[in-house]
Amino acid sequence: MDAGLLEQMLLGALLGLSVYLPLRCGQLSLATPGFFAIGGTVAALLSTRVPALAGSGSTYPITSVLLEMALAALLTGVLALGLGRVVLRLRGIYLAIATIALVEILRVVTLNLEFTGGALGIFGIPQPFDSAAGYAAFTLALLALICWLCDRLEKNRPGRAMAAIRDDELAAASQGINTADTKLLAFVLSALVAGITGVVAAHFLNSWNAKLGNFDASITTLAFVVFGGSRTWLGPVFGGLLLTALPELLRPVGDLRLIVFGAVILVGPLFFPKGVITPELFKSFKRRIRGTPTAAAQGVKP
């Protein structure tokens, strides 16, 4: 497979995880592309305007990329903390609409600011890797790290609080879970993931402009999670990988490819309403490997 496509798929998986994090506590936030765009802009500005970061070698130093990621994470995290306090008072579709507005505001601001390059954007972002394969290896490591953190989050205390809020917010609140802070935590984590993904994407794409964080991206990244499933971190990773690759893999069918792509997004939820990857799938898989019935199977009512 083409390493460039692989890199795009990995970035898709990361963005899927960013949408999945607020959904872990039942919050439908479409702000991911906004924070993605901020991360990308931070990387584009720093790497093209700050000579000190460029280093002396022929390629842009990875330490500088890591520094950009840290700054992007700081900026998106602080922004999400402030905005989250306000927008997370909204629920369901109203939160979704508010976050779409957020993405659009950021896009229009970026489009009209002089120092972000306006409509043209920023060009000639330096390359830390010689080839797409280098990017893919770097992004794979990043994805693995974030997947590991998400896996921890499904088992540790904040993660269990998130699951309780997703299943029943009032019940969670009445047992003493701080629902406001837990939802804010998920929102901030989502912003951090999107922000650092933006940094990698900016270098990979070589140029950055306002169009990269628009409403279309909100819907596409949401599709990753709807298709893959939002109950475990593997769902959005699978959705992000597959749905990013699909338009490319479908190139042979020519003009039909967007139709097939649309059909997959449509049919996926019809046949897999909880997404393709569910915790039940894991359980039955484990059971098949071990050949022993699980506790859940034993506990079924007669």
Next chain:
Amino acid sequence: MNGPQAPLLELRNLVVRYGSITALHGINLTVQAGELVTLLGANGAGKSTTLRAISSLIHPASGEILWHGGLINRLRTERTVKLGISHCPEGRRVLSRQSVADNLALGAWLRRDKAAIATDLERCYALFPRLAERRSQLAGSLSGGEQQMLAISRSLMARPTLLMLDEPSLGLAPRLVAEVMAALSQLHRDGLTILLVEQNAQAALTIADRGLVLEAGSISAGGSAEQLLADDSLQASYLGAN
């Protein structure tokens, strides 16, 4: 703290509003330690609102909520849970996609004392043996009665001083209502203070020490359980008896 004479819980002139709608028009209520008090009334009378205000899920517009004589009007919910007030909300609200054991673990959310949690878990299973049989089953696969038992047990897992229950009989068959009420009565005999909100006045008054009738956001009657059960006019107007 107002000394040892202060009641466990006292509401003074409590007013709660939802936007422009006033749900509670200044109610007064006291619960002494060890009592089982039931709050009766029709739909929309403000029973649930009263419980929600006590557990800080909503904040009152005016009036006082006193716990051991200390003001607890504007706490966060986790603070009231820590104080020992456990609210079992209306409609059971178990986490249907999590196991019985996980639901019970959620009840002990703010506790760190692992040994005592394990003891309380066994106590819950002893109170409702059917939950013990189904501990690894998803809560959503339980029957309505079992879900109610789980909801009560989950609230008990917070090891409350005051257990507040919102319509535990809702949607249950009469035999199960009796079973749930018997369990509450058992908890009361073991020394737990209970504030029971009910529409099923007969069932609630059978196990309660005292009852209060809430009507359109105001307390309209009150007295011992025997008095209320014997009062024909009350029965006819508020309690929906034949």
